[in-house]
Amino acid sequence: xxxxxxxxxxxxxxxxxxxxxxxxxxxxxxxxxxxxxxxxxxxxxxxxxxxxxxxxxxxxxxxxxxxxxxxxxxxxxxxxxxxxxxxxxxxxxxxxxxxxxxxxxxxxxxxxxxxxxxxxxxxxx
Amino acid sequence: xxxxxxxxxxxxxxxxxxxxxxxxxxxxxxxxxxxxxxxxxxxxxxxxxxxxxxxxxxxxxxxxxxxxxxxxxxxxxxxxxxxxxxxxxxxxxxxxxxxxxxxxxxxxxxxxxxxxxxxxxxxxxxxxxxxxxxxxxxxxxxxxxxxxxxxxxxxxxxxxxxxxxxxxxxxxxxxxxxxxxxxxxxxxxxxxxxxxxxxxxxxxx
Numbered sequence: 479x480x481x482x483x484x485x486x487x488x489x490x491x492x493x494x495x496x497x498x499x500x501x502x503x504x505x506x507x508x509x510x511x512x513x514x515x516x517x518x519x520x521x522x523x524x525x526x527x528x529x530x531x532x533x534x535x536x537x538x539x540x541x542x543x544x545x546x547x548x549x550x551x552x553x554x555x556x557x558x559x560x561x562x563x564x565x566x567x568x569x570x571x572x573x574x575x576x577x578x579x580x581x582x583x584x585x586x587x588x589x590x591x592x593x594x595x596x597x598x599x600x601x602x603x
Numbered sequence: 604x605x606x607x608x609x610x611x612x613x614x615x616x617x618x619x620x621x622x623x624x625x626x627x628x629x630x631x632x633x634x635x636x637x638x639x640x641x642x643x644x645x646x647x648x649x650x651x652x653x654x655x656x657x658x659x660x661x662x663x664x665x666x667x668x669x670x671x672x673x674x675x676x677x678x679x680x681x682x683x684x685x686x687x688x689x690x691x692x693x694x695x696x697x698x699x700x701x702x703x704x705x706x707x708x709x710x711x712x713x714x715x716x717x718x719x720x721x722x723x724x725x726x727x728x729x730x731x732x733x734x735x736x737x738x739x740x741x742x743x744x745x746x747x748x749x750x751x752x753x754x755x756x757x758x759x760x761x762x763x764x765x766x767x768x769x770x771x772x773x774x775x776x777x778x779x780x781x782x783x784x785x786x787x788x789x790x791x792x793x794x795x796x797x798x799x800x801x802x803x804x805x806x807x808x
Binding site for chain 2: 484485486487488489490493494496497498499500501502504505506509
């Protein structure tokens with residue numbers, strides 16, 4: 479993620495987070511020049527993460543990388559990122575997050591971790 | 604909203620003259636704003652004949668002394684690079700809050716204009732020699748919502764009137780659209796603009 483972009487959003491969980499995060503992801507995604515279908519994918523990935531995030535406050539770092547939109551959710555407790563991915567699994571589809579994002583990875587910074595996803599302008603595979 | 608500008612006649616060139624309509628509107632808004640603050644705080648009232656820029660700086664100096672530290676935990680904290688495109692992101696965050704809270708109409712428009720003005724000031728004036736952060740914080744408390752726009756620049760200082768300095772409408776506009784504006788800008792910075800808006804009943808939005 480480009481350090482110069484440096485957008486950090488902290489918002490109280492619940493309906494406020496759902497509405498604000500979706501709007502901000504949309505705005506930053508547009509700046510990353512994502513096409514409409516990829517903006518929708520970014521919104522769905524974000525919703526899936528928020529649905530399974532068990533916290534009072536949501537913190538997301540967003541940036542425009544060379545290939546598209548990058549976002550990192552956290553700091554999370556150890557193992558929480560894997561749990562979020564697992565909980566987003568649907569029968570026959572697998573994890574919604576892994577299905578729609580082009581890259582999903584976990585950044586570990588002892589004792590915390592961050593769930594990171596990249597949504598590119600053109601979907602891979 | 605208790606303050607507002609009168610409609611500007613079509614064809615009027617805003618900022619045409621230091622003695623022109625824009626300057627009078629700025630001064631009138633400052634006077635209205637400061638009279639209301641004077642009633643609440645006991646601070647002296649602006650002399651209507653005082654030049655706008657001097658009155659603005661004097662009011663700013665008084666606010667530097669009068670504003671308490673921000674201590675309330677926020678419902679929203681957004682940190683952005685101080686660039687023009689970030690104002691759009693801030694406006695979208697406001698729209699998101701409005702979606703969640705059921706705000707729309709004039710109230711939402713006032714929020715967006717006032718907060719955009721504060722953010723634009725950071726983008727244009729806070730960092731003359733490079734990038735820096737623009738922070739937007741907001742919370743709802745009772746029947747009011749407060750937004751605080753902060754930069755890490757070197758504070759507000761008197762400057763020469765230049766084309767790049769703009770019309771000087773930003774602070775008066777924020778004062779006109781919000782129910783309360785506080786500016787905190789100690790020498791050396793940072794600068795904090797805090798705006799509080801009374802949330803109207805749904806049928807009045």
